Amino acid sequence: MAGQSDPQLSLFSAEEVEFIAEDEMVEIVPNLRMDALNFVCGDFGPFFPQLATQVPLWLAVALKKRGKCTIRPPQWMTVEKLTQVLEAERDSQRVFEQLPFHYVEISRLLFDHARDDIPDVYMVRSLIEDIRDVRFHKVETNLESLNERAFALKINNLSAMEVNIVRPFVGRALQAFYKHDSPDLIPDQDRVSDRRPQVANNATRRHLRR
């Protein structure tokens, strides 16, 4: 059913993150002639053979699946660029490199459907996996430094998938810090059961004063 993902796991399911990522623009080279497409979400085309054009990722994948185009991998998806990014990620403990917000989803979709359009695809794939691991490890390490003075968390350059995975944890962690730090602000229901009946208290006090 549309939109029924479990909010306990994460706000958006992996499929929903991919859905959002599929609207990113990507360059294709069609091998057919087709009239302009006037979609609800935008106008694309017309398409001429061998003339590169920009379309949303979902459309590119649909055309590629039917053998109607090749997809040009984006600028950042080359062995050189990714090796640079990986080294920079490894060098710094706290800083995240600038990567496209949906780099995980875009690369995943391209690996699944347009493998033959990516030069050195195995190298690229392994670089991206390494980058993901290094970044996620960095996120985990940095989260350990959350302490009671944290009201909000700001991390630069995190990607969509990483944010989606980390969000529920951070939300609950900050909430727990807030709660444990200021007990007066919450009418704690557990407190009620701590109160002993008034009569017994008075009796105890009177007894002690003698």
Added chain:
Amino acid sequence: MASEAGEGSTAGMDDYETLISTTDVELLKKAWRNEKAAPEILRFETSLIQRIRGQIQLMEENIEEFAGSGIDPLTVSLYQMDLDRTQYLFRSYLRIRLQKIEKYMFHISKNPEVQSRLSEQEKGFARRCADDMERHLEESVLSKLPDNYQDTVKQSIISEESDMRFSWF
């Protein structure tokens, strides 16, 4: 066929170019994301939903015409994909709101400010929900309890104070 956003519906967008070139689908996506992330129900996007509904209907009619008039099946299937994506966002937006209404139905019935954020149909839904729930609780449990214990609200585990604060993150 991409309709442009109306001027009043994009609060906070100072850039004129961005304002006139944002499609309704992008606005719907933004409203959907906001609704998903917010613990309480947000203001209903009446004009946006009306426009999207119109566009979806138009597109459905077009696709039927295409399928009949011999336009190649590839084009038809691409139009269908675009329609499916838009419909998914539309339905998901409405369903998330309905889930929130079901969750907070008693809070909503007591709170006119929250009620003002609902569409007319949602208000009706919220009222019917609360009525059904009350009747169900009455018939199955409360009527069998002693006289003073029959109030739905007092028996309800829903706290009287708003506990919205702590689900802010």
